Amino acid sequence: xxxxxxxxxxxxxxxxxxxxxxxxxxxxxxxxxxxxxxxxxxxxxxxxxxxxxxxxxxxxxxxxxxxxxxxxxxxxxxxxxxxxxxxxxxxxxxxxxxxxxxxxxxxxxxxxxxxxxxxxxxxxxxxxxxxxxxxxxxxxxxxxxxxxxxxxxxxxxxxxxxxxxxxxxxxxxxxxxxxxxxxxxxxxxxxxxxxxxxxxxxxxxxxxxxxxxxxxxxxxxxxxxxxxxxxxxxxxxxxxxxxxxxxxxxxxxxxxxxxxxxxxxxxxxxxxxxxxxxxxxxxxxxxxxxxxxxxxxxxxxxxxxxxxxxxxxxxxxxxxxxxxxxxxxxxxxxxxxxxxxxxxxxxxxxxxxxxxxxxxxxxxxxxxxxxxxxxxxxxxxxxxxxxxxxxxxxxxxxxxxxxxxxxxxxxxxxxxxxxxxxxxxxxxxxxxxxxxxxxxxxxxxxxxxxxxxxxxxxxxxxxxxxxxxxxxxxxxxxxxxxxxxxxxxxxxxxxx
Numbered sequence: 193x194x195x196x197x198x199x200x201x202x203x204x205x206x207x208x209x210x211x212x213x214x215x216x217x218x219x220x221x222x223x224x225x226x227x228x229x230x231x232x233x234x235x236x237x238x239x240x241x242x243x244x245x246x247x248x249x250x251x252x253x254x255x256x257x258x259x260x261x262x263x264x265x266x267x268x269x270x271x272x273x274x275x276x277x278x279x280x281x282x283x284x285x286x287x288x289x290x291x292x293x294x295x296x297x298x299x300x301x302x303x304x305x306x307x308x309x310x311x312x313x314x315x316x317x318x319x320x321x322x323x324x325x326x327x328x329x330x331x332x333x334x335x336x337x338x339x340x341x342x343x344x345x346x347x348x349x350x351x352x353x354x355x356x357x358x359x360x361x362x363x364x365x366x367x368x369x370x371x372x373x374x375x376x377x378x379x380x381x382x383x384x385x386x387x388x389x390x391x392x393x394x395x396x397x398x399x400x401x402x403x404x405x406x407x408x409x410x411x412x413x414x415x416x417x418x419x420x421x422x423x424x425x426x427x428x429x430x431x432x433x434x435x436x437x438x439x440x441x442x443x444x445x446x447x448x449x450x451x452x453x454x455x456x457x458x459x460x461x462x463x464x465x466x467x468x469x470x471x472x473x474x475x476x477x478x479x480x481x482x483x484x485x486x487x488x489x490x491x492x493x494x495x496x497x498x499x500x501x502x503x504x505x506x507x508x509x510x511x512x513x514x515x516x517x518x519x520x521x522x523x524x525x526x527x528x529x530x531x532x533x534x535x536x537x538x539x540x541x542x543x544x545x546x547x548x549x550x551x552x553x554x555x556x557x558x559x560x561x562x563x564x565x566x567x568x569x570x571x572x573x574x575x576x577x578x579x580x581x582x583x584x585x586x587x588x589x590x591x592x593x594x595x596x597x598x599x600x601x602x603x604x605x606x607x608x609x610x611x612x613x614x615x616x617x618x619x620x621x622x623x624x625x626x627x628x629x630x631x632x633x634x635x636x637x638x639x640x641x642x643x644x645x646x647x648x649x650x651x652x653x654x655x656x657x658x659x660x661x662x663x664x665x666x667x668x669x670x671x672x673x674x675x676x677x678x679x680x681x682x683x684x685x686x687x688x
Contacts, residue, residue, distance in 0.1 A: 193385060194378045201374035202367060209363045217359050221352045228348045233309060233325045235266060236341040243272060244329030247280075247336045256281040262341075269317045269342040273299060275335055284317050298326040302338035305330050311345070321345040384409035384417055395424050445485050453478045501539040501627050503650035506579065510568050513549040517557075525562035528553075532570035535579045538647040540627040548623050548631075551616040552583040552643045559587030559641075572649070578629070581645040589641050595633040620645070 239262050246254050259270045263283035270283040277294025279287045293299045301308045309325035322342045329337040387404035394400045403425075406418045456475050463471060514530050521528050538545075549568070556566045564586035571580040590598065597603050601618045617631075620643075624631040629647040636642040 193382045194375075197378035197381065198371065198374050201378070202371060205367060205370045206363075209366060213359045213363055217356055220355050224348050224351055224355075228343070228345075229309065229323050229325075232266070232268070232323055232341060232343045233307075233327070235262070236325045236327050236339055237307075239270070239341065240327045240329040240337070240339040243339060244331060244336050247274065247329065248331065252280060259283050266341070266343065267347075268344075269322075271340045273303075273338050273340075275303065275337065277303060277338075280337065286317050298324070298340060299338055302326045302328045302340075303335055304328075305333060305335050312342070318342060318344045321349075381409060381413070384413040388413075388417060388420060391420065391424065395427070400424055400428060449478060449482045449485070453482075501541050503537040504540045504542075504545055506535045506538045506545065506570060506581065506647070509545040510549065510570065510581070513546060513553065514568055517550075517553045521553075521557060521560075521566065524557060524560065526557060526560045527565045529565050529567045530569075531567060532582075533572055535570040535572060535581075535649075537650040538579050538627075538629075539650050540629075540647065541623070544623040544627050548620050548645055549581075549583070551620045552645075555616055556583055556585035556587070556641070556643075560585045561587065577649070579647045579649050581647065583643045583645075584636050584640060586636070586638065586640040589635055589639055590633065595635075595641075598633055599631075 239258070242258060243255055246252065246258070255272060259272055259281050260283055262268070263270050268283075269286070270281075271287055271293070272280045272282075273293050274280055277292055277299055279289050279291045279293060281289065287293065294303065298308045298310075305328050307325065307327040309323070311321060311323050313321050322344050324340060324342040326338060326340040328335045329339060384404060387402075387408070391400060391402060391404045394402065403421050404417045406414055406421060408414070409417075453475060456471060456478065460468070460471060510530060514528050518528055553566065553568075560566055566586075567582065567584040569582040569584065571582065573580060599617050599621045601615060621631050624645055624647075627647060629645060631643065631645045634642040634644060
């Protein structure tokens with residue numbers, strides 16, 4: 193912004209200088225040329241009057257001396273002819289005495305008692321451009337001689353050139369002065385803007401440490417900085433309060449829910465068998481409430497967190513989670529297949545990929561009929577420059593309208609499992625976006641649902657042609673001993 197302000201000031205100053213100096217330079221050049229030609233013409237007329245008297249009095253012997261003196265004083269080339277057009281004298285000896293010049297246009301015009309003038313380029317006698325004027329030496333209508341005086345234009349050209357140099361130096365000096373003043377002014381204006389930008393970046397990262405000064409810059413920016421400080425302070429206070437609630441509420445809510453469940457289970461020996469279904473339903477609702485509270489707290493922690501994405505090995509995470517979920521899938525007679533090329537490392541916040549896969553596998557497992565397969569596949573897209581993780585099931589799938597609403601909190605399909613809370617997919621979406629990616633739901637080609645997580649690759653060079661072998665993880669012969677899946681945010685959605 194400082195450079196743009198400086199360029200704007202200098203551009204405006206340069207435009208003003210051009211509008212002032214260029215016309216002034218041209219006016220000065222025209223004035224000098226007019227003054228030079230006018231003085232030369234006047235001097236030639238005066239010389240012609242003097243020579244006309246000498247010729248009239250038959251004192252032509254004095255003409256060469258007068259012409260030579262005039263030529264020395266004015267640094268000019270003078271040629272004088274008589275009434276017949278023959279040369280009386282030439283100050284530089286370019287034309288011999290007696291040479292007939294009456295055929296030359298300017299001499300012929302002067303012999304008809306009319307003066308003429310003009311410019312000539314590359315004059316051999318004066319070595320450059322010249323201004324010449326030819327005037328008659330006459331008394332009344334009688335022309336007794338004609339005088340041609342040629343003046344070199346080098347002198348006036350030098351003066352004009354020097355004037356342009358002075359104007360350029362003045363312009364550069366003005367631009368330098370304006371640049372110094374404009375730089376100081378631009379920095380004074382942009383210093384609070386830079387401070388606001390720095391503070392805004394820190395606030396977006398969740399760690400505002402340097403509050404912008406409210407006593408720098410123009411009054412408008414000072415008021416803006418004061419407003420920002422008040423807003424940021426209040427926002428930080430609200431975020432800290434929400435974060436404290438998210439951190440403490442889990443401990444405060446788990447205890448009464450656990451106690452309520454234990455009390456309900458303690459009623460079981462004393463209840464009539466006919467009340468057993470109601471007791472089981474009540475215990476199930478308590479468990480569902482516990483999962484819902486856990487999901488809400490997970491979302492709150494995600495929204496309050498300011499974690500930075502890190503390079504994570506997607507292939508290792510996929511293999512690990514597939515091995516962990518094999519035992520759970522085996523209980524439903526469902527296979528887990530890992531396929532696709534090696535994806536390498538992707539950007540993700542710590543722990544996000546594990547939670548995303550856990551939630552998607554949990555949802556897929558709920559709707560997968562026995563004997564079907566859940567596919568974990570990775571794809572490298574060269575067009576969109578992204579890595580895609582596909583979790584595909586062979587369940588009933590979802591309609592287009594259901595897929596559009598699937599990421600709404602607490603939304604569940606009408607035929608969904610009642611144990612779901614409607615928070616699993618919102619958690620997946622929040623985790624994907626926090627990692628710089630996105631998640632979408634698509635209809636699987638052979639039926640079912642294809643959950644696609646789009647992530648940004650962290651490796652500058654990858655070889656997507658190198659494919660790992662397709663592997664099928666079966667619960668009956670697990671590759672690792674079954675163990676519970678660590679799912680701090682994995683709240684089963686039940687939306688599919």
